[in-house]
Amino acid sequence: MGQLCSRHQYYKNEDSEENAQAAEIERRIEQETKAEKHIQKLLLLGAGESGKSTIFKQIKLLFQTGFDEAELRSYIPVIHANVYQTIKLLHDGSKEMAQNESDSSKYVLSTENKEIGDKLSEIGSRLNYPCLTKEIALEIETLWNDSAIQETYARANELQVPHSGYYFMENLHRIADANYVPTKEDVLYARVRTTGVVEIQFSPVGENKKSGEVYKLFDVGGQRNERRKWIHLFEGVTAVIFCAAISDYDQMLYEDEKKNRMMEAKELFEWVLKQSCFEKTSFLLFLNKFDLFEKKILKVPLNVCDWFKDYQSVSTGKQEIEHAYEFVKKKFEELYYQSTAPDCVDRLFKIYRTTALDQKLVNKTFKLVDETLRRRTLFEAGLL
Amino acid sequence: MPMYQSKLDFGGGGQVLDLETAVKDGILGGGGGVTATGASAGKLDLKNMIEELDSFEVPSVFICPISLEPMQDPVTLCTGQTYERSNILKWLSLGHYTCPTTMQELWDDSITPNKTLSHLIYSWFSQKYLAMKKRSEDVQGRVLEILETLKKVKGQARLQALKKLRQIVVSHSSSKKAMVDNGGIALVGSLLGPFTSHSVGSEAVAILVNLSLDSESKSNLMQPAKISLMVDMLNEGSIETKINCTKLIGNLMEGNDFESEVVSSLSLFVGLLRLVRDRRNPNGLQPGLELLKAISSHESVRSSIVSIGAVNQLVDLLSNMNPECLESALAILHNLSSLPEGLSALKDCPKTVPNLVKLLMRVTENCTQLALSILWAVCRLSPEECAPAAVEAGLAAKLLLVIQSGCNPTLKQQSAELLKLCSLNYTATIFISKCKLTRTL
Numbered sequence: 001m002g003q004l005c006s007r008h009q010y011y012k013n014e015d016s017e018e019n020a021q022a023a024e025i026e027r028r029i030e031q032e033t034k035a036e037k038h039i040q041k042l043l044l045l046g047a048g049e050s051g052k053s054t055i056f057k058q059i060k061l062l063f064q065t066g067f068d069e070a071e072l073r074s075y076i077p078v079i080h081a082n083v084y085q086t087i088k089l090l091h092d093g094s095k096e097m098a099q100n101e102s103d104s105s106k107y108v109l110s111t112e113n114k115e116i117g118d119k120l121s122e123i124g125s126r127l128n129y130p131c132l133t134k135e136i137a138l139e140i141e142t143l144w145n146d147s148a149i150q151e152t153y154a155r156a157n158e159l160q161v162p163h164s165g166y167y168f169m170e171n172l173h174r175i176a177d178a179n180y181v182p183t184k185e186d187v188l189y190a191r192v193r194t195t196g197v198v199e200i201q202f203s204p205v206g207e208n209k210k211s212g213e214v215y216k217l218f219d220v221g222g223q224r225n226e227r228r229k230w231i232h233l234f235e236g237v238t239a240v241i242f243c244a245a246i247s248d249y250d251q252m253l254y255e256d257e258k259k260n261r262m263m264e265a266k267e268l269f270e271w272v273l274k275q276s277c278f279e280k281t282s283f284l285l286f287l288n289k290f291d292l293f294e295k296k297i298l299k300v301p302l303n304v305c306d307w308f309k310d311y312q313s314v315s316t317g318k319q320e321i322e323h324a325y326e327f328v329k330k331k332f333e334e335l336y337y338q339s340t341a342p343d344c345v346d347r348l349f350k351i352y353r354t355t356a357l358d359q360k361l362v363n364k365t366f367k368l369v370d371e372t373l374r375r376r377t378l379f380e381a382g383l384l
Numbered sequence: 385m386p387m388y389q390s391k392l393d394f395g396g397g398g399q400v401l402d403l404e405t406a407v408k409d410g411i412l413g414g415g416g417g418v419t420a421t422g423a424s425a426g427k428l429d430l431k432n433m434i435e436e437l438d439s440f441e442v443p444s445v446f447i448c449p450i451s452l453e454p455m456q457d458p459v460t461l462c463t464g465q466t467y468e469r470s471n472i473l474k475w476l477s478l479g480h481y482t483c484p485t486t487m488q489e490l491w492d493d494s495i496t497p498n499k500t501l502s503h504l505i506y507s508w509f510s511q512k513y514l515a516m517k518k519r520s521e522d523v524q525g526r527v528l529e530i531l532e533t534l535k536k537v538k539g540q541a542r543l544q545a546l547k548k549l550r551q552i553v554v555s556h557s558s559s560k561k562a563m564v565d566n567g568g569i570a571l572v573g574s575l576l577g578p579f580t581s582h583s584v585g586s587e588a589v590a591i592l593v594n595l596s597l598d599s600e601s602k603s604n605l606m607q608p609a610k611i612s613l614m615v616d617m618l619n620e621g622s623i624e625t626k627i628n629c630t631k632l633i634g635n636l637m638e639g640n641d642f643e644s645e646v647v648s649s650l651s652l653f654v655g656l657l658r659l660v661r662d663r664r665n666p667n668g669l670q671p672g673l674e675l676l677k678a679i680s681s682h683e684s685v686r687s688s689i690v691s692i693g694a695v696n697q698l699v700d701l702l703s704n705m706n707p708e709c710l711e712s713a714l715a716i717l718h719n720l721s722s723l724p725e726g727l728s729a730l731k732d733c734p735k736t737v738p739n740l741v742k743l744l745m746r747v748t749e750n751c752t753q754l755a756l757s758i759l760w761a762v763c764r765l766s767p768e769e770c771a772p773a774a775v776e777a778g779l780a781a782k783l784l785l786v787i788q789s790g791c792n793p794t795l796k797q798q799s800a801e802l803l804k805l806c807s808l809n810y811t812a813t814i815f816i817s818k819c820k821l822t823r824t825l
Contacts, residue, residue: 322608322609326608326645330648330649330650333649333650333651334650336650337650337654337691337692338691342693345654345658346658348620349651350616351612352578353578364579365579367581368579368581368582371581371582371583372582372620375582375620376620379620
């Protein structure tokens with residue numbers, strides 16, 4: 001007791017400004033802790049390149065102030081890097097196929113482009129890429145138009161060429177312009193492997209402006225080496241948004257070229273479902289990249305993926321796409337129920353079909369997600 | 385039978401037409417429609433009107449005391465009491481010579497048509513009928529208006545329009561025809577899709593579940609995306625929404641040859657089981673079981689149903705069900721028992737045998753049949769385990785009852801075979817002791 005009193009005396013005698021500051025900090029901490037309780041934590045999980053960061057960017061564009069010019073400009077190096085990476089991958093890929101394939105001649109570069117090809121391949125292997133100038137852009141375009149490269153691109157799923165590569169190739173001149181400022185769409189396509197954790201806080205606005213819900217969205221890296229960082233985020237999560245790129249059924253992992261991406265997504269989903277900290281967490285499964293799926297399904301059958309080997313196509317065109325999608329959806333559903341312990345069956349589970357690059361669709365999807373989560377809160381409070 | 389109200393009781397005894405009603409409605413004086421043809425419609429057939437206005441409160445003085453139906457041809461006896469002509473003639477032809485209500489002997493056998501009352505009855509019914517027709521037209525008009533609105537608006541306005549439409553469809557049967565005739569079903573159905581919000585979806589389903597759907601509408605609504613939405617709402621909605629979705633899916637399945645794949649979603653089965661298990665909302669039990677029964681009748685989906693633990697959950701519920709639900713539940717279990725994994729799930733569940741034995745000869749014959757079939761299959765699968773358990777639960781006594789009862793021969797035969805199977809493990813004396821009824825049924 002005596003000590004306490006004397007400490008009190010001590011504080012009184014010391015700098016009262018410091019006391020005020022300390023009290024202010026205490027008050028802030030208390031406020032934030034209270035506010036924290038009303039914030040719903042959403043976690044974006046999924047394998048590499050499943051679209052998590054794109055969803056993250058979309059939410060930023062939809063519900064925050066979007067990207068200002070400085071932020072947009074900050075993506076220029078990334079976009080240039082994507083261009084260099086893409087053309088290098090295609091060039092090296094064509095060389096490999098020219099050596100190994102039986103019909104190798106179609107993968108051989110025309111003689112006049114060989115020099116450009118080697119030069120660009122060298123640039124692409126550097127740690128720091130040069131700025132994309134008009135001259136280099138012209139060279140890249142020439143190479144891109146070479147039939148060997150186009151043939152290689154047709155087999156892009158065997159290489160690790162990101163889909164955005166095509167988009168940037170089509171917009172090469174705009175990107176290479178000296179006064180280039182990336183558009184929102186460019187930013188959405190820009191591909192950089194997320195490492196660590198990124199978070200934003202937002203409040204969705206609907207027709208009734210006072211929607212009231214505050215969400216905190218966390219984005220993580222999806223590659224295998226990033227996953228050990230996930231566990232730190234697992235506590236107190238309202239909902240896990242698991243992204244699975246359904247168009248990846250014929251592609252291999254970046255970090256392990258022998259592993260099929262869909263199988264990886266399957267195993268990862270299973271693992272996440274079984275985590276004990278998610279016993280009461282809602283699961284929202286985003287079956288992403290539907291636009292690519294639509295196109296691919298008519299050319300590449302689902303059975304190439306081991307998980308879907310029992311698929312039988314029934315028709316063609318739109319009906320076939322729907323049928324294939326339903327099949328994939330059902331597989332995920334089965335997986336969910338197999339991996340869910342009986343006492344967890346009451347947690348919320350919903351599947352959404354998404355195309356992360358389409359802002360309107362993401363907006364619509366998120367409105368549904370918001371409605372579902374709000375109903376869930378009411379339900380858990382016993383009001384429904 | 386139409387209800388009649390007895391209102392004012394004047395000193396003279398008997399019942400009088402409610403004067404207020406008579407004057408207000410203009411039947412008596414006030415220049416109101418005393419004559420039948422006062423209205424703009426042509427000659428209306430009294431018999432038809434009486435039929436269509438069945439639910440109305442007909443004034444008591446219009447009712448024949450013999451048949452308690454409105455009189456179409458009222459005649460008066462010498463006692464002053466009025467009856468329907470055909471009824472009083474029948475009474476008199478049976479040899480009675482009294483007035484049925486006053487019990488007085490008739491001093492005069494004349495039967496006088498009561499023209500005044502006849503007019504009144506006709507006018508009253510005409511007025512009511514025309515008013516009902518007008519209201520019905522109003523309803524049709526309102527339905528059309530809302531359908532037009534729905535084609536144009538979105539968001540909150542759409543939701544409000546659907547809510548109004550739902551109210552009308554539920555309370556006015558004439559609106560249903562208006563919906564069907566004006567493409568209402570297709571319109572409301574088109575609102576269901578992968579991006580439909582829960583609020584809009586639940587209103588749309590609440591409307592559709594009240595309408596009778598032709599096979600084209602059913603095919604349109606059976607699309608995977610729409611069924612997905614209904615399944616989601618079944619899992620997340622209020623009890624009313626859950627029941628509506630259940631009933632609607634059931635309606636869509638009726639009579640259609642569809643790909644059973646469409647209703648084979650695991651989420652649907654999980655949702656239905658949850659509905660059926662919900663003690664706080666017992667009115668979900670019957671629709672849930674009915675739908676599960678309809679789905680389980682398709683072979684291809686049975687293994688999915690078993691995989692989510694349906695067997696255990698259903699067996700658990702058997703103890704406290706009413707007869708209708710019991711039949712459905714037993715039918716589901718019977719369907720599932722045709723599958724090896726279903727049968728082994730039944731065998732593994734400890735409550736199967738006791739619960740089923742309890743049901744024998746206790747409810748309907750159908751229930752006994754189904755329960756017996758299942759027990760038969762289970763005991764045949766693993767006689768060493770199940771037969772003794774069944775016997776301990778009192779199966780033998782029940783089987784004897786079945787054999788001795790008036791049930792159909794197949795049932796008796798099955799019982800005899802099962803009894804034989806069970807007796808294999810016991811000596812004769814011990815088994816006979818097990819056959820005694822230890823408790824009253």
